[in-house]
Amino acid sequence: MERRTLAKNAKSLLYWGSILSLFSLIPIIGSLLGLIGVILYFVGLYEWKDVDDRPFTLGIVQLILGLFYVVLLIIGMESGFFSTLSFSKAFYIGLLYTYPLTAIVTMLTRYQVQYFYEATEEESFLTAKKLYLVGILTFPFIVGIFIGFAGRIFEIIGYSHMTDTPKVLKGREFGIDIRQMGAIFAYALVLSLLIIHVMTPRYDITLRKGKVEVFIKKGEVYDVKVVYHGRCWGSCIKEISVDGKVVYWGNSYSYVNEKQIVTLKISANSSMLTINAQDGVYTFSLS
Structure with a gap:
């Protein structure tokens, strides 16, 4: 019933x-x-x-x-x-x-x-x-x-x-x-x-140390994206050098999901990438 x-x-x-x-x-x-x-x-x-x-x-x-x-x-x-x-x-x-x-x-x-x-x-x-x-x-x-x-x-x-x-x-x-x-x-x-x-884009090289990640796509020149995990007053990444030559000095950047992004183009013959960030200096070998 x-x-x-x-x-x-x-x-x-x-x-x-x-x-x-x-x-x-x-x-x-x-x-x-x-x-x-x-x-x-x-x-x-x-x-x-x-x-x-x-x-x-x-x-x-x-x-x-x-x-x-x-x-x-x-x-x-x-x-x-x-x-x-x-x-x-x-x-x-x-x-x-x-x-x-x-x-x-x-x-x-x-x-x-x-x-x-x-x-x-x-x-x-x-x-x-x-x-x-x-x-x-x-x-x-x-x-x-x-x-x-x-x-x-x-x-x-x-x-x-x-x-x-x-x-x-x-x-x-x-x-x-x-x-x-x-x-x-x-x-x-x-x-x-x-x-x-x-x-998703393909990166030939992915590197990470501490709060810094580096994504590199190889070509006639290298397309590089440097990601810093964290926010700061101003730029967390103060300076970037390639083989001892300064290529970035905190002049342009963007933030995505609480992460600072810096985009660069560097020579395909580059061997050393140095990133001077707020919490220290990070060195990456590209060879």
Whole structure:
């Protein structure tokens, strides 16, 4: 016999939590609103346990994976290599680094909205489920981000329109297709690695001492990028010499992700690179 329960409060929390979480895309003030939204959403999932405990369980798994996502992104962006890229390219490659994890989180979201549909029969959840799949498959091509966002909008519409008295489904099996999850993860991993390989510049020489990294691309002349890990008042790199001749004296530089970047062109016959930085002198042999 079908049993129903009143879930009006959970419905309201899920709806407003989802809306506020969208504000996390807005810098500064959006972070606070987004955090409030996530908290409200999880409280809503917790209250929904009286209806179905599966969405809350998957929400906890997604939260843990989200923490790994942040750690992975921070570790990747700490690499001096990222600082040699333009902001847009570094941001895009950063997304690709986390794409396999994003794919798993999105697939779990598809199961969540499926569970909400089973309890409420609200069609918007099925639309969201389809859009999430298309979105994650096309995520690396940017359009997938917008498709996934559309899926999120339909999910929010589902929370708004779903019944206040859903069917009680506590104790149901998760019914997660492990093979499908594995296939999506493998697809995301292979595609992200392939695109990263194509997009990333190749350096013939990579050197590091202390806070200084040097990237060199060989040619008729050497293209050199010197990366200093850390910020200073003014230029952290005071002077750069090649074979005893000063070629840079702190006159031009840029900062990317808290790292100072100096770009140079030097002779292919150069044998010694000396960098006078704020915390000491670094010498690199190029021969």
